[in-house]
Amino acid sequence: MEKFTSLTSVAAPLPLVNIDTDMIIPKQFLKTVKRTGLKAGLFYELRTDEQGNPKDFVLDEPAYKDAKILVTGDNFGCGSSREHAPWALLDQGIRCVIAPSFADIFYNNCFKNGILPIALPQEQVDMLMDDARRGSNAVVSVDLESQEIKGPDGGTITFEVDAHRKHCLLNGLDDIGLTFEKAEHIDQFEAKRKATQPWL
Amino acid sequence: MSNPRTLFDKIWDNHVVHRQDDGTCLLYIDRHLVHEVTSPQAFEGLRMTGRKVRRPENTLAVPDHNVPTSGRAQGIADEESRIQVETLSRNCEEFGVQLFGMNDIRQGVVHIIGPEQGFTLPGMTIVCGDSHTATHGAFGSLAFGIGTSEVEHVLATQTLIQKPAKNMRITVEGDLLPGVTAKDMILHIIGVIGTAGGTGYVIEYAGEAMRKLSMEGRMTICNMSIEAGARAGLIAPDETTFEYIKGRPLAPKAGNWEQAVAYWKTLPSDAGAKYDKEIIVKAADIEPQVTWGTSPEDVVGISAFVPAPSDGRDANKKSAIERSLDYMGLKAGQRVQDITIDKVFIGSCTNGRIEDLREVARIAKGRKVAESVYAMIVPGSGLVKLQAEEEGLDEIFTAAGFDWREPGCSMCLAMNADRLSPGERCASTSNRNFEGRQGRGGRTHLLSPAMAAAAAIAGHLVDVRDYE
Ligand code: SF4
Numbered sequence: 228m229e230k231f232t233s234l235t236s237v238a239a240p241l242p243l244v245n246i247d248t249d250m251i252i253p254k255q256f257l258k259t260v261k262r263t264g265l266k267a268g269l270f271y272e273l274r275t276d277e278q279g280n281p282k283d284f285v286l287d288e289p290a291y292k293d294a295k296i297l298v299t300g301d302n303f304g305c306g307s308s309r310e311h312a313p314w315a316l317l318d319q320g321i322r323c324v325i326a327p328s329f330a331d332i333f334y335n336n337c338f339k340n341g342i343l344p345i346a347l348p349q350e351q352v353d354m355l356m357d358d359a360r361r362g363s364n365a366v367v368s369v370d371l372e373s374q375e376i377k378g379p380d381g382g383t384i385t386f387e388v389d390a391h392r393k394h395c396l397l398n399g400l401d402d403i404g405l406t407f408e409k410a411e412h413i414d415q416f417e418a419k420r421k422a423t424q425p426w427l
Numbered sequence: 428m429s430n431p432r433t434l435f436d437k438i439w440d441n442h443v444v445h446r447q448d449d450g451t452c453l454l455y456i457d458r459h460l461v462h463e464v465t466s467p468q469a470f471e472g473l474r475m476t477g478r479k480v481r482r483p484e485n486t487l488a489v490p491d492h493n494v495p496t497s498g499r500a501q502g503i504a505d506e507e508s509r510i511q512v513e514t515l516s517r518n519c520e521e522f523g524v525q526l527f528g529m530n531d532i533r534q535g536v537v538h539i540i541g542p543e544q545g546f547t548l549p550g551m552t553i554v555c556g557d558s559h560t561a562t563h564g565a566f567g568s569l570a571f572g573i574g575t576s577e578v579e580h581v582l583a584t585q586t587l588i589q590k591p592a593k594n595m596r597i598t599v600e601g602d603l604l605p606g607v608t609a610k611d612m613i614l615h616i617i618g619v620i621g622t623a624g625g626t627g628y629v630i631e632y633a634g635e636a637m638r639k640l641s642m643e644g645r646m647t648i649c650n651m652s653i654e655a656g657a658r659a660g661l662i663a664p665d666e667t668t669f670e671y672i673k674g675r676p677l678a679p680k681a682g683n684w685e686q687a688v689a690y691w692k693t694l695p696s697d698a699g700a701k702y703d704k705e706i707i708v709k710a711a712d713i714e715p716q717v718t719w720g721t722s723p724e725d726v727v728g729i730s731a732f733v734p735a736p737s738d739g740r741d742a743n744k745k746s747a748i749e750r751s752l753d754y755m756g757l758k759a760g761q762r763v764q765d766i767t768i769d770k771v772f773i774g775s776c777t778n779g780r781i782e783d784l785r786e787v788a789r790i791a792k793g794r795k796v797a798e799s800v801y802a803m804i805v806p807g808s809g810l811v812k813l814q815a816e817e818e819g820l821d822e823i824f825t826a827a828g829f830d831w832r833e834p835g836c837s838m839c840l841a842m843n844a845d846r847l848s849p850g851e852r853c854a855s856t857s858n859r860n861f862e863g864r865q866g867r868g869g870r871t872h873l874l875s876p877a878m879a880a881a882a883a884i885a886g887h888l889v890d891v892r893d894y895e
Binding site for chain 2: 243244245247249250253254255257258259260261262272277300301302305306307308309310313328329330331332335336339340389390391402403405406407409410412413416417420424425426427
């Protein structure tokens with residue numbers, strides 16, 4: 228997994244609530260057996276008309292096509308558990324999503340892929356949304372170590388992040404590797420389980 | 428342990444392998460269900476790192492999302508779908524995981540086959556790369572959906588790194604009115620707490636009305652916990668649960684049965700256990716429900732009217748209602764019962780079990796699907812299909828003009844050939860009415876199996892109680 232330490236970028240505004248993972252990447256793009264190349268499916272139905280021709284969409288505007296930050300509405304990533312959603316965001320170059328709240332599974336999936344999801348109070352998201360609307364004139368910086376967001380006009384917002392997840396993200400750590408270090412505990416647990424719950 | 432604990436607390440405590448100082452736990456996973464869409468990259472990860480599946484015997488795989496629901500003998504026409512299903516077979520063979528292939532009678536939607544086989548048992552931790560894993564919570568097991576990276580983690584280690592969720596209890600007091608089902612209860616609950624209402628929580632469903640539900644009904648309730656924002660739903664195990672499990676192929680056998688039941692009886696929440704949030708709903712307030720919008724919380728009783736943007740509680744919700752009305756092609760203030768439909772989909776892990784099909788048959792018997800409607804019934808598994816046929820339900824369906832198909836996810840997410848065309852309107856027993864969920868531009872109204880059957884016959888949304 229790629230580390231996340233800090234980034235500076237324009238932020239793309241997507242002011243919709245309840246953006247579900249079907250909207251982030253519709254089912255026809257889930258037939259892949261790979262993790263890469265999913266950018267083509269990202270926000271497909273917001274991005275194209277029924278014939279597949281491009282329509283106006285924020286991430287295709289010149290000011291935002293290289294945005295690494297997405298500012299969006301409440302309950303982002305609700306719906307299916309598809310990890311294709313963060314994979315597609317990553318393929319687009321998005322490394323940080325800021326919203327008033329996230330659905331649990333999506334939130335979790337982001338950390339496994341080097342994306343930092345930041346939940347902030349609605350007023351702060353509204354402020355950043357206004358900044359984001361200013362396009363290439365407004366650059367936002369996100370620093371994970373200090374847990375700070377710096378707006379284009381110098382204002383600073385602090386954010387919360389779970390200590391374990393922060394550590395993994397800062398160092399690009401692979402969870403499976405960490406768990407293998409605890410193999411002995413797993414062996415012991417299984418032995419106990421076998422003795423007390425033999426039907427399992 | 429002296430402190431009274433909830434059902435969730437007990438299952439959690441029983442599965443902690445290791446706890447870090449910050450509260451992060453390594454949690455043991457008893458059962459892992461796998462399907463073709465969210466697993467290929469996980470198996471690929473194992474191959475790349477030379478890792479094995481730690482407990483293949485506790486892992487069960489099935490293709491369900493991509494499989495066709497007719498003409499199976501010809502295989503899968505769509506090349507990408509076929510490759511995905513074949514990849515699952517190859518991975519299962521290589522890693523020694525049991526697979527119910529497309530032509531196995533036991534094949535079906537992953538959340539239908541787990542309980543059907545007795546793979547799902549009380550007190551367990553169960554995961555699957557699928558958000559509707561919450562379904563299995565109906566047995567009093569902690570079951571939740573995970574992403575593909577976590578699928579790989581479970582395959583390799585049989586554990587997950589997790590922090591405990593908060594406890595919420597939703598109590599439904601009193602008895603349901605006639606004609607009101609588990610589906611109406613859960614849709615109503617989602618309307619009350621909203622699609623983000625359960626975020627960060629595990630919901631335990633309690634109360635008289637819940638206790639009286641069959642296992643099928645309980646599965647319908649827990650299934651849609653995710654639409655209420657919760658990763659998992661739970662219902663305490665009781666005699667109904669044990670009765671359902673007994674004798675299933677993977678259920679504890681004679682010598683272990685009593686011991687297992689004795690353990691399961693220790694699971695229900697202790698008196699005085701603390702919940703972080705409590706919600707009480709009166710069963711008598713629930714009438715048959717139907718969604719009008721593009722979020723499961725956009726739900727009303729069948730006698731109601733389509734809301735207006737001005738009914739939204741804040742600016743965001745007002746604009747969401749406006750967007751939904753536009754997408755759904757509806758007018759604010761329109762009578763819900765005047766909404767005409769083009770298609771009906773009966774099936775999915777929410778409502779594809781035998782009891783659901785019996786409900787449909789009860790309404791459909793001796794009646795005809797409206798001329799203007801195409802109605803399909805997709806059983807949840809091969810065994811559900813077989814049982815329905817043994818009971819003669821298929822004859823009632825075909826005589827009434829329903830299309831009786833092969834098991835799978837089908838038009839619940841329209842990844843196979845079953846889908847809506849732009850602008851088409853569908854009454855569906857599935858769980859999501861998101862934009863494009865059943866096909867780009869398609870319009871979904873979620874409702875119960877009985878309500879869907881009545882809508883098929885009437886050609887528009889209708890109160891099933893007029894059809895009893
Ligand atoms: S039936 Fe629908 S909700 Fe259930 S697993 Fe299949 S696609 Fe998901």
